[in-house]
Structures are given as C-alpha cells and as structure tokens.
Amino acid sequence: xxxxxxxxxxxxxxxxxxxxxxxxxxxxxxxxxxxxxxxxxxxxxxxxxxxxxxxxxxxxxxxxxxxxxxxxxxxxxxxxxxxxxxxxxxxxxxxxxxxxxxxxxxxxxxxxxxxxxxxxxxxxxxxxxxxxxxxxxxxxxxxxxxxxxxxxxxxxxxxxxxxxxxxxxxxxxxxxxxxxxxxxxxxxxxxxxxxxxxxxxxxxxxxxxxxxxxxxxxxxxxxxxxxxxxxxxxxxxxxxxxxxxxxxxxxxxxxxxxxxxxxxxxxxxxxxxxxxxxxxxxxxxxxxxxxxxxxxxxxxxxxxxxxxxxxxxxxxxxxxxxxxxxxxxxxxxxxxxxxxxxxxxxxxxxxxxxxxxxxxxxxxxxxxxxxxx
Numbered sequence: 468x469x470x471x472x473x474x475x476x477x478x479x480x481x482x483x484x485x486x487x488x489x490x491x492x493x494x495x496x497x498x499x500x501x502x503x504x505x506x507x508x509x510x511x512x513x514x515x516x517x518x519x520x521x522x523x524x525x526x527x528x529x530x531x532x533x534x535x536x537x538x539x540x541x542x543x544x545x546x547x548x549x550x551x552x553x554x555x556x557x558x559x560x561x562x563x564x565x566x567x568x569x570x571x572x573x574x575x576x577x578x579x580x581x582x583x584x585x586x587x588x589x590x591x592x593x594x595x596x597x598x599x600x601x602x603x604x605x606x607x608x609x610x611x612x613x614x615x616x617x618x619x620x621x622x623x624x625x626x627x628x629x630x631x632x633x634x635x636x637x638x639x640x641x642x643x644x645x646x647x648x649x650x651x652x653x654x655x656x657x658x659x660x661x662x663x664x665x666x667x668x669x670x671x672x673x674x675x676x677x678x679x680x681x682x683x684x685x686x687x688x689x690x691x692x693x694x695x696x697x698x699x700x701x702x703x704x705x706x707x708x709x710x711x712x713x714x715x716x717x718x719x720x721x722x723x724x725x726x727x728x729x730x731x732x733x734x735x736x737x738x739x740x741x742x743x744x745x746x747x748x749x750x751x752x753x754x755x756x757x758x759x760x761x762x763x764x765x766x767x768x769x770x771x772x773x774x775x776x777x778x779x780x781x782x783x784x785x786x787x788x789x790x791x792x793x794x795x796x797x798x799x800x801x802x803x804x805x806x807x808x809x810x811x812x813x814x815x816x817x818x819x820x821x822x823x824x825x826x827x828x829x830x831x832x833x834x835x836x837x838x839x840x
Contacts, residue, residue, distance in 0.1 A: 468762045474533050481540035484509060489544025496668035497812055502626055506548055511581030519556040520579035521563055524571055532765040535710040542714030546816040547668035553707045554622045558585030558631045560700045561646060565687050574648060583628030588618040588674055589697055596829050599641045599694060603676060605634035610683045614676040624672030625657055633697055636690045646693035647685050654679045665815035702775055704824050705782040709761040712785035712820040716754045719796035719813045723747060726800055743799060750792045757785035776837040783830035786820035793817040
C-alpha cells in the first residue's frame with residue numbers, strides 16, 4: 468500500500484529518530500526500568516505527542532494511516548516508548564472527540580506539547596476484557612464528583628499528570644459509566660510499578676481513588692455515555708497497537724538478517740543455510756502481511772468506513788506475527804539470543820501486544836461475530 472509523499476517523509480523522519488535517539492538507549496532503559504524522558508521531549512519536539520490533537524488547538528490531527536506509520540517507526544526503536552505515546556494519543560482523542568470547547572481549550576494545547584503526560588484508566592482488577600464490569604464510582608455531590616475505586620495496568624501511571632478515568636455514576640448500574648478528566652494532584656494514590664515481563668521502561672501501576680473530588684466541569688461525556696466513548700477510541704487504538712507490533716517485528720527481522728550475514732557456522736554464513744533462509748522468508752512474509760492488514764484498516768478509517776472488524780483483524784494478526792517473528796529471531800541468534808540483548812528484549816516485549824487493548828481471544832471473537840453473524 469503506497470504512502471503519500473508527505474507520509475513517506477514523516478516515516479523517514481520518525482524512523483531516523485527511532486534509530487538514532489530511541490534505539491541506542493532502549494536496552495539501558497529496559498534494564499533500569501526507567502522511562503527515557505529525554506526521548507519523550509524529542510517526540511514532543513517532532514509534534515508526535517500532538518498527532519490526535521485538532522489543528523485549532525495546536526495539534527497535527529493526522530490521518531489514521533499517518534498515525535499508523537508513526538507508531539510503527541517509534542516501536543522500531545522501543546515498544547515501551549511507543550506504548551506511552553499511544554496512551555497520550557488515546558487521552559487526547561477522548562478530549563478531542565467528546566470534550567466541550569472549554570475542556571479542549573484547557574487541556575489539549577499542553578497535552579499536544581507532551582506536558583501534561585496522560586494516562587488512560589479503564590481496566591480494573593476484576594474488569595479487564597469486559598469493561599462493563601468496572602466498579603469505580605463517581606458520586607455526584609453538588610457541583611462536584613467524588614471518585615472511589617481502583618484502576619489497574621495503567622501505563623504512565625507514575626509519570627502522568629492527568630488521567631482519563633471511567634467510572635459509574637451509579638455503582639449498581641453499568642449503564643451509567645461516564646468519562647472524566649482527573650488531575651493527578653486531585654488526590655489519586657499511585658501504586659508501586661509493576662514488575663513486568665516486557666515493556667520494563669514503561670511504568671505500569673495501579674491508581675486508587677479514595678474520595679477524590681473533582682469539579683463537575685471535568686466530566687467529559689454525559690452520564691452513561693462513557694463506555695461507548697471508550698470503545699470508540701479503542702477501536703482506532705487497535706490500529707496503533709497493530710502498527711507497533713509491525714514495527715517491533717520489523718526490528719527483530721532486521722536483527723536476524725544482520726546476524727545471519729555476520730555469523731558463520733559449518734564454514735558458511737548462516738544466511739546461506741537453507742533452514743535459516745526459510746525462517747527469514749517466513750518472518751519477512753509475516754511482517755509484510757501484518758503491515759498490509761494494518762495499513763488497510765487505517766486507510767479504511769480515513770475513508771470513513773466502519774473498521775471494527777478490520778481493526779481487530781489487524782491487531783490480532785500483527786500481534787501474533789510479532790510473537791512468531793521475535794521467537795524466530797531469538798532462535799536464529801541461538802545462545803546469543805537467549806542472553807540479555809535487543810532480540811531478547813523484543814521477544815519479551817512482543818507478548819503484551821497480544822494482551823493489551825483487547826486480547827487475541829477478544830479480537831477473534833469480534834472477527835467471528837462479524838463473519839458469522
């Protein structure tokens with residue numbers, strides 16, 4: 468699928484940034500479990516934190532295909548960084564799509580500049596794949612809402628300043644889920660960073676709300692319309708995750724190709740051994756197929772089509788492809804792939820793409836329902 472000249476220019480610019488500024492420090496950030504804030508500032512300088520901010524509020528308001536291309540390139544450098552960026556874009560999308568003019572004016576310019584950093588709080592300990600089961604409550608008192616509950620698996624949980632929160636205005640009624648903008652300094656309690664298999668440079672925490680008070684003006688959607696709003700932005704977000712999976716898989720493929728040329732066994736390059744050549748062929752085919760599925764879904768959204776099925780297909784296929792390709796990259800590297808290295812990190816990181824923003828099983832359910840029903 469061809470990119471426009473402008474999209475190709477953006478891809479080249481972001482890929483150069485990923486190779487020169489993100490990738491060199493990605494392994495150290497993973498080891499230290501610290502987010503590279505200097506990289507975040509670099510993303511902001513490139514206006515990438517403003518991708519889903521409308522132009523009138525200082526943003527780029529890019530097409531979904533451009534958004535896909537950027538996510539792929541950033542993930543080529545580091546999936547942890549790409550994940551933080553996608554959450555920032557989810558948050559700005561919520562305000563851009565559902566906020567009032569005053570809310571947009573108040574929040575979007577700064578978010579587009581990368582500060583405040585944003586988090587997206589939907590998942591809970593007992594409400595992951597089925598967000599309708601969430602139990603966080605937003606009690607309406609006078610001209611305020613009082614929030615109580617706990618959110619889990621929150622990316623940017625520690626480093627964020629503002630959180631998009633989903634809560635019920637009537638705790639006994641799932642039909643009252645509503646969306647709010649909550650500043651971190653309103654009294655949110657931040658848990659310890661999770662010790663994760665991958666994405667170790669990305670902070671993931673619980674957020675606890677204990678009588679957290681926010682003004683009524685911080686409600687984003689009318690009461691009861693929060694869940695449909697969340698599902699709307701998450702559909703587009705799945706294209707972002709699919710794009711990240713493609714970028715990660717491409718990075719693993721490139722590492723495997725380089726190693727196959729550099730490493731010799733049995734008096735020949737690995738790249739000349741048929742078994743390795745077949746592995747590389749499978750990997751390259753998977754990456755290309757995942758990219759085409761992802762860009763097709765993005766292009767369809769840009770054309771105004773309903774892409775719920777296509778987004779799920781792209782997210783499912785690309786995330787599973789990332790798992791397969793990174794696994795083969797480790798195999799090609801042999802013992803060097805099993806010790807601490809970029810390909811080992813790729814392998815650990817890839818797993819989360821099959822889980823967050825809808826597991827592979829959830830995506831298959833959506834696809835099957837569309838095909839069969």
